[in-house]
Amino acid sequence: MRKFNEENERIKRRYLQYLKRARRKDASTVQKAAEGILRFEASTNYADFKRFHIEQVNKFQDRINAEISKATGKPLSKSTIRTILNANKGFFLWLADQSGYKSRIRHSDADYFNMDAKGQRVASTVRETPYPSMEMTRHAFNFMPEVTEADKRNKAIFAFLMLTGARDGAVASLRLKHMNMIDGCVYQDAREVRTKNSKSITTFCPSSNGLRQMAF
Template sequence: MQTTNADAMYDHQNRLKRRLSRDDKTIDAKLRHIRQFERAIGAIDFRAITEEKILNYRLSRESRLESDEENSLSASTIVHALGDVTEFLEALATQPGYSAITRDLIDCLKPAKRTVQLAHGPSDTYSPPLEHILAVIYALPAKTIWERRDRAVVAFAVLSGARASVIRTLRLKHIDIENRTVFQDAKVVDTKNSKTMLTSWFPVGLDIERLVIDWIKESRSLGAGDEDPLFPKAPNKIRARSGENTFEFWSTIEPIRAVFVSGAQLAQVPYFNPHAVRHTLTKLMFKFATSGEEMKAWSQSLGHDDLGTTFKHYGTLDSKRVHSLIGAIRERLEDPTRLDLAEQIKNASPEHLEIIRGILRLGNSNLSLGM
């Protein structure tokens, strides 16, 4: 029986799931990249792939890097796509009938050095000021129950710092209003790396807390129970007409993203995705936390065991803020009464020493500071 491209992709899907134990979300992303590759090479049989086809595919991806066009791609997306296709072709090359897929052919997918550097460099994700997030929340209408749900979704994102996948799968029982906590139970909640954790609400305002609390109370007043979704999808028209209250989970995070898109348009602020809110919360940590211990607590509520993770992936400052901070340091050092560095370290609290250690680890410094 003739093996088709569809058969090859199906076999690869099974290999990823059964032999490599990849999760469904990862598998879907990899298969999407492989299907894009198939379309880019004209849907020819994979056994007929040529060097020219592969090079054209790679160059077409990289030509969209940092493009001003709507179909531009990030360096990270390009590297991941090329990596997923490489993994697929490497597996395919070991199968009978695919001996024409050589190592030299596969190596044509290797991304340019600059693309790799950009992909692994600091993220330039837009992190909106808190004022923009609040503008989005209050720009969203709140006349219907589903409009109030949407407004509560954005409020909960900044209140909890939860990822969109978590917001989609949380149940009402996971929210403790009295103690202001969220229990992210990996058994039923789609957490990163299947990690279970208890996180606290961030101090972003009592009005934001009230929007979330009011939504939970309204949801329960309609008959929602502990096991029902925190943010259910709207029922279809037939069920809505029947008056039957049903509470179903969203199947993807796209409706959550759509709420943020709509809110940004209504508030007339730059669009930011749900994950960008976590960057905003990190910058609020720098503003509000007054000790290393408070920073550690804030970091753990973002789901980071290591404070260095928060600094490295979420703590990047824009150039204007860097300039302002360096200027403040310069003014402070011009004070003749200042302590020198060694004296400051000698008198530092344990919390401040922890911060210094984290910064040194990130910078791979060889300076021990006597620690």
């Protein structure tokens, strides 16, 4: 049965509210922070954060480096480990300024949550994602059925993705008003469209005729 430490729960709640209200972090970021901190707390058997000591971090690092992912059956990726450690580093940096913790936790204690240099390089490595060429997508497009209304809709959506390169979440939230038929572009307004990192994006299509045909 999972244990709880009431005082820990209260201070964690304050920190998560700080991330959400003061740092303006989105819900997914706050959730990841909560999960990362809980992992560390569980590794100490839910000891009071006021009893923090460096050896707890050393054991925690050993634990997550040896942990096997339930989803993949493999060790946790370096990027996942970095996310977990960074969540705790941010928490303890904040904790060192809080009343009741200042005398027990120093800002430098948070540095023990850093990864080693090799792990950092691996976690930061950008892997190339394979993607189909335009020739391949055109071939698939040409062989898509277009008998029913649903077929024609699917083919239009596929063509739209080919021409704009927009993310599926963004496309699902687009409206006709976001398409400019004259200039042949799509304005992904972050106020209304679910874009990555809530950034507004303007995508110009290779041919405005293609955009016009899809709209009609």
